[in-house]
Amino acid sequence: MLTHPWELSASVALRPEPFGALAYNFHNRKLSFLKRPELVRVVERLGDHPDVLSTLEAEGIPQEQHAAYVRALSGLAATDIIRPRTAT
Amino acid sequence: MTLTTDRPTAAAPARPEGGALVKQFEFGLDAPICLTWELTYACNLECAHCLSSSGRRDPRELSTQQCKEVIDELQRMQVFYVNIGGGEPTIRPDFWELLEYAIAHEVGVKFSTNGARITPERAAFLAATDYVDVQISLDGATPEVNDYVRGPGSYDMAIRALENLQAAGFSDAKISVVCTRQNIGQLDDFKRIADEYGATLRLTRLRPSGRGADVWDELHPLPEQQRELYDWLVAHGEDVLTGDSFFHLAAFGEPLPGLNLCGAGRVVCLIDPIGDVYACPFAIHDQFHAGNLLTEGGFGEVWRNSKLFRELRSPQTGGACSSCAHYDSCRGGCMAAKFFTGLPLDGPDPECVKGYGESALTGERTIPAASQDHSKSNPTRNEPVMLQLMRRRPDGQDSPATRPVSACAESPIAGFTP
Numbered sequence A: 001m002l003t004h005p006w007e008l009s010a011s012v013a014l015r016p017e018p019f020g021a022l023a024y025n026f027h028n029r030k031l032s033f034l035k036r037p038e039l040v041r042v043v044e045r046l047g048d049h050p051d052v053l054s055t056l057e058a059e060g061i062p063q064e065q066h067a068a069y070v071r072a073l074s075g076l077a078a079t080d081i082i083r084p085r086t087a088t
Numbered sequence B: 001m002t003l004t005t006d007r008p009t010a011a012a013p014a015r016p017e018g019g020a021l022v023k024q025f026e027f028g029l030d031a032p033i034c035l036t037w038e039l040t041y042a043c044n045l046e047c048a049h050c051l052s053s054s055g056r057r058d059p060r061e062l063s064t065q066q067c068k069e070v071i072d073e074l075q076r077m078q079v080f081y082v083n084i085g086g087g088e089p090t091i092r093p094d095f096w097e098l099l100e101y102a103i104a105h106e107v108g109v110k111f112s113t114n115g116a117r118i119t120p121e122r123a124a125f126l127a128a129t130d131y132v133d134v135q136i137s138l139d140g141a142t143p144e145v146n147d148y149v150r151g152p153g154s155y156d157m158a159i160r161a162l163e164n165l166q167a168a169g170f171s172d173a174k175i176s177v178v179c180t181r182q183n184i185g186q187l188d189d190f191k192r193i194a195d196e197y198g199a200t201l202r203l204t205r206l207r208p209s210g211r212g213a214d215v216w217d218e219l220h221p222l223p224e225q226q227r228e229l230y231d232w233l234v235a236h237g238e239d240v241l242t243g244d245s246f247f248h249l250a251a252f253g254e255p256l257p258g259l260n261l262c263g264a265g266r267v268v269c270l271i272d273p274i275g276d277v278y279a280c281p282f283a284i285h286d287q288f289h290a291g292n293l294l295t296e297g298g299f300g301e302v303w304r305n306s307k308l309f310r311e312l313r314s315p316q317t318g319g320a321c322s323s324c325a326h327y328d329s330c331r332g333g334c335m336a337a338k339f340f341t342g343l344p345l346d347g348p349d350p351e352c353v354k355g356y357g358e359s360a361l362t363g364e365r366t367i368p369a370a371s372q373d374h375s376k377s378n379p380t381r382n383e384p385v386m387l388q389l390m391r392r393r394p395d396g397q398d399s400p401a402t403r404p405v406s407a408c409a410e411s412p413i414a415g416f417t418p
């Protein structure tokens, strides 16, 4: 995942919450929770960077947390909150 | 009504960072994720256990325009979907218009109905519409059991609606069942009916709210039935929806899927037909009245700043429950169930599986008087047998009646493991 381009799905809306954000996918009607503000920013910016790794770096996520972020992002990919970016 | 500016000044414990999601939920969200909106108190039926004591329309009911303004605000607050109920919501002449308006404004709709108006034409319309879920109320897997509480003909009405939806190609309707002493033995039959119509089963708890208070003693599941229900849910839990109905059963063992906390005023709330906002659909009582959305600041102000909701979001004590080994999963059960049976809010649930509720029920308690009632004043031909029998009781308690139980919907965190 780290070296691939991803983005927030077009059918997803993020609602800010004190702990981070709530993500709702209007297509599959699934609600997900982003439990850290940093994760919210990463998710929002995925589409602006060539790949996941550069997004994490640009957002200042320390190297040792990258694995945890990839796990969280994989979870979000499973409910189509984020999806692989194809054509740019 | 309390739209206060006197915010608590005492240092409230701060919201933890990260950690379990339920902890976050306890401190409340910026907007509800399980919002029920009863559009009308009017109903064609007179269900014995109606949680909102529905029957007659309230003359102060919100106008079409006011409803649209509420939807606009829900869109601004990013409330992504609402559970619409009543009363029978489809009785409102503007129901379909409001449904379309909500969907066009990114507010998905799940509505509860007894099925009376789900004609083949409406079913076709629903099948062609995105972001709408239909929930048909059915409280018995046979006409005998269902009609006893919901009224004559109501079983056929619900089944016809399911047939119409299926024929129109509407997929995954919900069948919503209030679990009672009479239907716990029918769980497999309910599942079969759901499978037959390509529907999903939703099981909810009978709470002593609204007219439910009058029939709770007779209908709430017996202790051994609670165990039966728990075991059934453990076996089938992933395929049925339960919302926050059964977390008090977690004290039997493993927590069940669904929302395992009382979300009232934290992630859950109710808007009633006249715009009053309550902590939960099962808590229509002055004590749980947070405000009215027609006042300045609208719904958002009530949700964010009402005194009641702020209190509900501050940590609550477990009282007599705090020494219980199951407190972490059961959390003392349902606030509304305790309140309407006259039990202390910080003690055990009346259906505490450890039996503490039963002993509490035999102690001194005062059942709170209803603060409102929209039941029909005279029984109609739709009156369920149960109410006719109750009317004949020697205590002379005349308790007329009405409507389908809607409720706090499926788990708002379905598919998510905190």
Ligand code: SF4
Binding pocket: B244, B261, B262, B263, B264, B268, B279, B280, B281, B282, B283, B333, B334, B335, B336, B337, B408
């Ligand atoms: S009061 Fe009962 S029904 Fe209402 S949110 Fe709490 S647990 Fe659920």
Ligand code: SF4
Binding pocket: B248, B251, B320, B321, B324, B325, B326, B327, B330, B331, B332, B333, B347, B348, B349, B352, B353, B354, B355, B356, B357
């Ligand atoms: S004592 Fe309280 S926490 Fe323990 S099982 Fe009973 S209701 Fe739940």
